[in-house]
Amino acid sequence: MTDPHVSEAGPGTGPNLVLLHGIGGSADTFASQFAEWGDRLRLLAWDAPGYARSADPEWPLSLDDYADLVAALIRERCGAAHVLGMSWGGVIATRLALRHPELLRSLILGAASVGSGATAAGAAAMRARATELDSAGATAFAAARAPKLLSPQADPSTVAAVAAAMAGAIRPAGYRSAAESMAATDHTADLPRIEVPTLVLCGDRDTVTGPPAAQVLAGGIPGAVFVTLRGAGHLANQERPEAFGAWVESFVHITERLRPRVTA
Numbered sequence: 001m002t003d004p005h006v007s008e009a010g011p012g013t014g015p016n017l018v019l020l021h022g023i024g025g026s027a028d029t030f031a032s033q034f035a036e037w038g039d040r041l042r043l044l045a046w047d048a049p050g051y052a053r054s055a056d057p058e059w060p061l062s063l064d065d066y067a068d069l070v071a072a073l074i075r076e077r078c079g080a081a082h083v084l085g086m087s088w089g090g091v092i093a094t095r096l097a098l099r100h101p102e103l104l105r106s107l108i109l110g111a112a113s114v115g116s117g118a119t120a121a122g123a124a125a126m127r128a129r130a131t132e133l134d135s136a137g138a139t140a141f142a143a144a145r146a147p148k149l150l151s152p153q154a155d156p157s158t159v160a161a162v163a164a165a166m167a168g169a170i171r172p173a174g175y176r177s178a179a180e181s182m183a184a185t186d187h188t189a190d191l192p193r194i195e196v197p198t199l200v201l202c203g204d205r206d207t208v209t210g211p212p213a214a215q216v217l218a219g220g221i222p223g224a225v226f227v228t229l230r231g232a233g234h235l236a237n238q239e240r241p242e243a244f245g246a247w248v249e250s251f252v253h254i255t256e257r258l259r260p261r262v263t264a
């Protein structure tokens with residue numbers, strides 16, 4: 001497989017922050033974070049295989065495959081990193097923390113869940129999405145999906161921008177592979193094994209995963225910090241970038257100070 005596209009910014013000295021987009025996104029859905037942090041954090045955001053500028057996967061990838069690709073990216077580009085995943089990206093980041101904990105300085109989960117495989121209905125709904133994309137096409141699919149990802153207060157121009165970005169990012173091969181990896185995953189029993197400092201964020205107006213799914217993560221991961229962002233829907237990093245950014249940047253710097261653990 002050809003290497004996925006990675007958008008990069010920031011000082012080579014770090015701290016390094018890897019950004020993993022959701023199932024309807026791309027590296028560009030972190031535009032606000034690039035604008036805010038680009039001069040003080042080293043940012044690396046991929047277009048997952050089959051999304052935006054990255055080539056389609058030759059076969060469907062498992063969640064282990066996605067996590068191992070991110071692990072390879074971190075090893076090649078920066079050695080170790082803070083990892084922020086939104087939604088599906090958060091599910092990949094969780095698997096990365098389980099499989100390659102030595103590569104993570106911290107784990108930051110935005111609008112994430114344990115995976116759609118936690119319930120049979122969730123898994124079926126996720127698989128049905130890929131079929132819907134096949135039949136509707138990217139533009140109509142994204143136009144229908146975008147309003148559900150923002151709070152009811154979001155202005156129409158934000159909804160239109162989210163729809164346009166999604167339509168430009170998604171293709172059937174990438175989306176189907178992502179949806180299948182979500183549908184096949186339930187991390188509930190694995191959460192207590194996560195040893196990486198973890199921040200869980202979610203918008204209080206998120207009706208896709210929302211506070212209940214975030215609370216399962218925060219309750220299951222030892223020592224996790226849990227933050228609810230008022231007025232944000234599922235795409236909290238796009239809808240409330242200032243509040244989202246303040247929490248994430250603060251957590252990155254706090255966890256940087258946890259190391260090295262030098263004994264006196």
Ligand SMILES: O=C(O)CC1=CCC(=O)O1
Pocket residue numbers: 021022023024086087088089145149208234
């Ligand atoms: O498109 C959506 O419904 C939002 C979403 C679910 C999983 C993910 O990554 O994004």
